[in-house]
Amino acid sequence: MNPQRIEVDYRFPVGSDAEKQAQILAVGQTAGSWDARFRYRDDVLRAHLGEVLQIQENEDGSQQATIAFPLANVDGGIGSLLTMIFGKYSLGGTAKVVGLRLPEDYGVRGRYGMAGIRARLGVSDRPLFMAIFKPALGLSAEDHAGILAEVALAGLDIIKDDEILPNLAGAPTRERWRACAPILEARRDRLGRDLLYAVNLSGNAQELQTLARQLVAEGANALLLNVLAYGYPVLEALASDPEIAVPIFAHPALAGAFSAAPEHGLSYALTLGTLMTHAGADAVLYPAHYGSLSFPAAEESAIRDALRARGVAAVPSAGVQPGILPQILADYGSEVILNAGTGIMDHPQGPAAGVLAFFEAWERYRAQESFSLEELPEGPLHAAIDKWGNGHG
Template identity: 25%
Template sequence: MCGRMKKIYKEFVDLSYQPSESDIVCLFKFSTKKEIEEAVGAIAAESSTGTWTELTTETKEAIKKRAKVFEIKKNIAKIAYPIELFELGNMPQLLSSIAGNIFGMKEVETLRLEDVSLPKEYIKSFKGPKFGINGVRKIFDVWDRPLLGAIIKPKLGLTTEAHVKVAKEEWIGGVDIIKDDENLTNQRFNTFKKRVELIMKAKKEAERITGEKKVYLFNVTAEANEMLRRAKLVRDAGGEYIMVDILTVGFSALQTLIEEAQRLNLAVHAHRAMHAALTRNKKHGISMLVIAKLARVVGVDQIHVGAVFGKMESSYKEVMQIVKEIKNEEINEKNLLYQKWFGTKQVFPVASGGLHPGVVDKLYEVFGKDVIIQA
């Protein structure tokens, strides 16, 4: 059995193959005690048409749809997938393939999805951001500087009245954006409905005092139908924005929410809570680059990318790769997969996590003016 499986897995390796423009291409980093071609072939097989044993039911048409390992360099493998393997407009199905069973296979000791390149047909099957960087700047009519955000602290525990008092003071102090933190939703001490009602009153007062546009990001994270209800509540109250924890709600709920948010003309702020469970281990999991790219495809308008400085782990190289990927029309850099975005709007990068006035100049040097500094 083992010998036959080695042969079968190696059938998914074709180092002479040249990916077509319609292929989805993934870059994996791996470690294994098996033969390298057996290990990477197993990744390609399990994430496409293959399985752990021989199949008597496989047709010639199914064989044509196999994923192909077309490049191996030390512990890096590139795999091309025919677009026919994927349902257009269905992000959960993509992840079930390229980031599904493969992470638990015995053929690899560690496996990390470092990058994914998506073709035009796949990207265009999603809505993409409605606002993006320019649309967000239009909300504020601020074009020549970073936007400044603040998060109410303590993140949990304040009554609605105490929470709103802090928000108003921060707005009057010069902040553009204030947001809920990732785990503030609809607790008894600070309910969502009351928070929306009182925050919108305080926002109008802060705008009157300062003469500046102010925005609040309400965290709608919840069960999918409840998120839609909360988004409508924000819109009915005159809000311009919602926030959602994109990984804890999942890409299915995120797609549903974005469709409704765009119908309601609400910008979507993506918080990446839980990302480090997937991204922090540099040998196993999924890179933040991949998560950010998929979030851009689905249609968030801004997303947390790390800050280089502050309390959260993130390297300069990693953060800059993410920023380039979500802001540029075309990526053609060494160690990254080529990606063209086919007119998909830019996503506003958000730098956050333990930031303070002493690092603002450094943040500006790293990010330039197109960043939301969330202190």
């Protein structure tokens, strides 16, 4: 691939005039046409035009076109990229953006990624275990600290706010962080390793950046951003800010509004995969097919592969509980962050047991021992599988 170009694949519905649509994209989304007055600038203008590289018919009869756009048309960010590849066209044409190949150094690279998060935690030899504060709304800062204390001493690696919890007058984010900070310190003292708490960011772009700086200045060691609801350029700004040198977890909220439609928008592999890796995410949460969400397994593996191709941590979420750890590791290997919401917080013996059940599951998996209820000793894993099953019905 020419390093001075960006390649984009568009899929058009059955019966589309792909040749014509591809030309509209290559010309209409770039320099357009010009008349005699600008003849003296012909060379420069032409250098900004896109080029149709290929048009093919897919097996299902849909059409697919690949367009090469000059790198010189964009500023290195996702905002100008999205505007170029799909901006005005999205309002009129029916197409889905299904492929995107950017130069390796395009955009912002996360400062940590999976390797950096592992280094930060001092855990190299197993999947990482992550929990979510629940209930999402209505708890006090002290309630959060109480929950955190339970899971922290059980050995949890990462916890995050629920994504729907913003900075509320009735539950200020910094107050929550301050209540939780001593718990994290105590945990490090006790277990000799950190627990990352990804604090949810909110506000307008300026407030959000300020909040992130304040949190990090007060010791916060990870952040959470609803990237689709706030914009990739907000993520880029966080990931480029020297005052915010902590891992950034990207949440997929709202991604379906861009990616769920069959013939419109951009595919999940782009919104939650490729674009995230060029906008500075260190870890990306995305729907797994283990839960009740009807998320296609093929989309999930495409996201995973896009993240891993650039060292970003893959965090499959939904339906994650200790009983299906073998299934997840079969899909992912151990280079994965297992993100459990109810799968930890709603454990029948409490959140700490929820964490312990994951560790127990990991040990049994390594020892190649059975996950069937009858063969499990009493304890956290037994109680978890008794409640949620082991994925084999």
